[in-house]
Amino acid sequence: MKHESTITLKVNGRPTTVTIPVRTSLADLLRDHLDLTGTHLGCEHGVCGACTVLVDEEPVRSCITLAASCEDRSVTTIEGLDDELTEIVREAFSAKHGLQCGFCTPAMLVAARDIVQRVPDANEQEIRDELAGNICRCTGYVGIVQAVAAAQERSRERQCMEVTE
Amino acid sequence: MKPPPFAYERPQDIEHVLALLAEHGDEAKVLAGGQSLVPVLNLRLSYPAILLDVGDISELRDARFGGGAQLGATVTHSAIEDDTVPDPSRGLLPHVAHGIGYRAIRNRGTVGGSLVHADPSAEWPVVMSALGAEVVVRSQRAERSIPVRDLYRGHFTTTIEPDELVIRVDVPSVGPRMRWGFHKQARKVGEFAESLAVALLSHDAEGEVDGLDLWLGAAADVPVRVEGLADILRSESHATRDRAIQAHVAGVLPGAQTPEERYLRHLHGIAACRAIGQALGQETP
Numbered sequence: 001m002k003h004e005s006t007i008t009l010k011v012n013g014r015p016t017t018v019t020i021p022v023r024t025s026l027a028d029l030l031r032d033h034l035d036l037t038g039t040h041l042g043c044e045h046g047v048c049g050a051c052t053v054l055v056d057e058e059p060v061r062s063c064i065t066l067a068a069s070c071e072d073r074s075v076t077t078i079e080g081l082d083d084e085l086t087e088i089v090r091e092a093f094s095a096k097h098g099l100q101c102g103f104c105t106p107a108m109l110v111a112a113r114d115i116v117q118r119v120p121d122a123n124e125q126e127i128r129d130e131l132a133g134n135i136c137r138c139t140g141y142v143g144i145v146q147a148v149a150a151a152q153e154r155s156r157e158r159q160c161m162e163v164t165e
Numbered sequence: 166m167k168p169p170p171f172a173y174e175r176p177q178d179i180e181h182v183l184a185l186l187a188e189h190g191d192e193a194k195v196l197a198g199g200q201s202l203v204p205v206l207n208l209r210l211s212y213p214a215i216l217l218d219v220g221d222i223s224e225l226r227d228a229r230f231g232g233g234a235q236l237g238a239t240v241t242h243s244a245i246e247d248d249t250v251p252d253p254s255r256g257l258l259p260h261v262a263h264g265i266g267y268r269a270i271r272n273r274g275t276v277g278g279s280l281v282h283a284d285p286s287a288e289w290p291v292v293m294s295a296l297g298a299e300v301v302v303r304s305q306r307a308e309r310s311i312p313v314r315d316l317y318r319g320h321f322t323t324t325i326e327p328d329e330l331v332i333r334v335d336v337p338s339v340g341p342r343m344r345w346g347f348h349k350q351a352r353k354v355g356e357f358a359e360s361l362a363v364a365l366l367s368h369d370a371e372g373e374v375d376g377l378d379l380w381l382g383a384a385a386d387v388p389v390r391v392e393g394l395a396d397i398l399r400s401e402s403h404a405t406r407d408r409a410i411q412a413h414v415a416g417v418l419p420g421a422q423t424p425e426e427r428y429l430r431h432l433h434g435i436a437a438c439r440a441i442g443q444a445l446g447q448e449t450p
Binding site: 003023025045055059060061064066068069114129132 | 169173175207216266267269
């Protein structure tokens with residue numbers, strides 16, 4: 001029976017082949033085997049959100065996703081998020097004081113970007129509900145919620161500008 | 166925490182899964198979304214010898230309408246939430262799906278996985294019981310249909326045999342004169358429920374309530390059906406209704422000894438009231 005596996009997947013746009021114990025989580029593959037330590041581990045059972053990355057463009061918990069399950073998939077970590085929407089979200093977090101120690105921040109950015117993209121009209125309560133899966137021990141969430149709202153507005157402005165251009 | 170060692174296979178079709186299940190029996194665990202299984206492994210609560218990853222099997226992810234909805238076992242909660250699969254429940258299924266955990270969990274977690282995991286505080290066991298859904302399971306021996314109401318033996322325990330694989334869930338359509346209500350009580354959005362109530366209300370042509378089916382989750386080790394509430398609705402006035410519902414629910418549930426048990430039993434009564442209230446307030450098509 002197979003306890004080790006060689007898998008190929010895309011990580012931040014790059015085809016990557018690794019041989020790993022099959023029990024390796026996606027998080028441990030990224031952090032320990034690929035030196036992409038921007039993805040953090042908080043609880044290792046899916047409740048804190050610090051490990052959130054994108055798999056095939058969708059947020060997933062890398063701590064409870066087996067690396068082997070990601071064969072042929074496309075994984076994007078915080079290190080690989082560089083599109084315009086990400087820049088809007090980053091600037092908003094900076095302007096609205098959406099981080100202190102930074103431990104939750106990579107995953108918060110992934111989650112915030114997903115919220116702005118998927119539920120662009122979310123109101124404050126809906127933003128809070130959508131962020132419920134990402135725990136922050138420092139900020140009390142106020143700045144984070146404001147950052148998401150600011151990113152929504154900026155994103156709308158950008159879309160209006162694109163239409164008129 | 167890191168999981169214990171296990172072997173891993175990624176079958177490309179159902180027949181291969183069934184052969185592996187026949188070979189390994191209860192030493193094998195099927196891996197669908199992994200949102201319940203991998204935490205169990207990371208917490209070392211279970212030591213399966215081998216995981217069978219069914220993520221590549223497209224037949225298990227299919228969904229179609231056929232007198233109700235047929236949802237493949239690996240249809241995700243987010244697919245249900247986003248209404249990208251047939252909804253036979255006039256909005257109940259997407260509403261329920263939206264409250265499960267968090268979006269990142271819903272992107273991987275599956276309806277079949279949730280039903281098989283049999284957590285009494287989860288949504289699908291109680292909601293699918295209320296809707297009268299059936300799971301279709303297959304082994305090398307046979308294929309059979311199990312009503313979700315008959316699926317649960319206890320906490321995390323089902324009547325599915327070790328060599329059987331859940332293929333899909335068949336969910337009947339909610340009738341035109343049915344209204345639904347759903348209430349999940351949790352301290353934080355997305356957490357497992359302290360109390361879950363699903364109310365399915367039917368009324369006659371004159372608008373009078375002629376049936377009320379109420380199911381409670383997180384109230385026992387299996388979903389609980391509460392009967393006799395239609396009579397209460399018919400006989401009580403608006404002002405006395407909630408009290409009467411709470412008393413009736415408290416009577417149906419096992420005795421509460423400690424203050425915490427009494428509090429939780431109180432919550433179940435509240436959840437029932439809110440679900441019924443929502444159903445009463447819902448517009449009919």
